[in-house]
Amino acid sequence: MFDAASFYLHSGLPRQGPGSDASTSKALGLLPPLPPQPFVLDLGCGPGKHTLVLARRLRTRVVAIDIHQPFLDQLAQAARAAGLATAVETRCLSMDALDYAEESVDLIWCEGAVYFLGVGRALRLWRPLLRPGGVVTFTEATWLTPQPPAPAADWWRTVYPAITTVEENLATARREGYQVLDTFALPSQDWWTEYYTPLRARMAALRPQGSAWPELAQAIEETEQEIRLYEEFGDSYGYVFYILRRPGLGLRLVDEAGTPPQGGG
Numbered sequence: 001m002f003d004a005a006s007f008y009l010h011s012g013l014p015r016q017g018p019g020s021d022a023s024t025s026k027a028l029g030l031l032p033p034l035p036p037q038p039f040v041l042d043l044g045c046g047p048g049k050h051t052l053v054l055a056r057r058l059r060t061r062v063v064a065i066d067i068h069q070p071f072l073d074q075l076a077q078a079a080r081a082a083g084l085a086t087a088v089e090t091r092c093l094s095m096d097a098l099d100y101a102e103e104s105v106d107l108i109w110c111e112g113a114v115y116f117l118g119v120g121r122a123l124r125l126w127r128p129l130l131r132p133g134g135v136v137t138f139t140e141a142t143w144l145t146p147q148p149p150a151p152a153a154d155w156w157r158t159v160y161p162a163i164t165t166v167e168e169n170l171a172t173a174r175r176e177g178y179q180v181l182d183t184f185a186l187p188s189q190d191w192w193t194e195y196y197t198p199l200r201a202r203m204a205a206l207r208p209q210g211s212a213w214p215e216l217a218q219a220i221e222e223t224e225q226e227i228r229l230y231e232e233f234g235d236s237y238g239y240v241f242y243i244l245r246r247p248g249l250g251l252r253l254v255d256e257a258g259t260p261p262q263g264g265g
């Protein structure tokens, strides 16, 4: 999703990664109570289907942040159409250059975009922004089996070698000073209904243009391979929702064995 051909292939789609309103709502249902009118950042929001769910369900203002302005325009238009124009603010900004005050954010949301920073780096950068007790929720491509089949392992080694298991991501989260609240894997239909199915339809429509635009033809071919891999080996990997909390006042970090740390807290 970096060059002009890839952006063109991916433009106008409902989502830019696996997900669904149902899964966003499910994750929201697993959050601890938030303060009234929480301050929420939605990072790497893309066209922001989930942003609308957040704004509606939390009845609060959500700042939706992405570095690709056309996605932000698509989201702003969708927010207007949904009567949520005042609830959704869009900002063209990198999620590793956030300029919010320390301990000012109640909830950081990030669907399908953490991999641009890597889980450890993202959690390290974002923690100071969260108020104590604040929550970070993200989805991340994750191995769902300890022994992934070779074709899936080979493909992921090329596109995202940092992919790992739930356990390893949670170990990273704890190391970065978070408490783990919950995780769940997105159902397989979250890959199809609003992502691969519309993407495949767009690929079919754009294929004729590929004869005059080799980069587009290549982007279509690579995406088709990606989708076929998921069709065949999608049991071995998936997107997982991670719900973590920056420990609050009076809350002590508990290590993996469940033992509270010694000394101060």
Ligand code: SAH
Pocket: 014, 015, 016, 017, 018, 019, 043, 044, 045, 046, 047, 048, 049, 065, 066, 067, 068, 071, 093, 094, 095, 096, 110, 111, 112, 113, 116
């Ligand atoms: N959350 C959306 C989009 C996921 S695709 C959805 O689920 O539909 C990943 C998004 O991250 C893209 O919109 C891309 O433009 C954005 N992105 C990539 N690097 C970024 C960065 N450094 N800061 C903010 N957004 C970034």
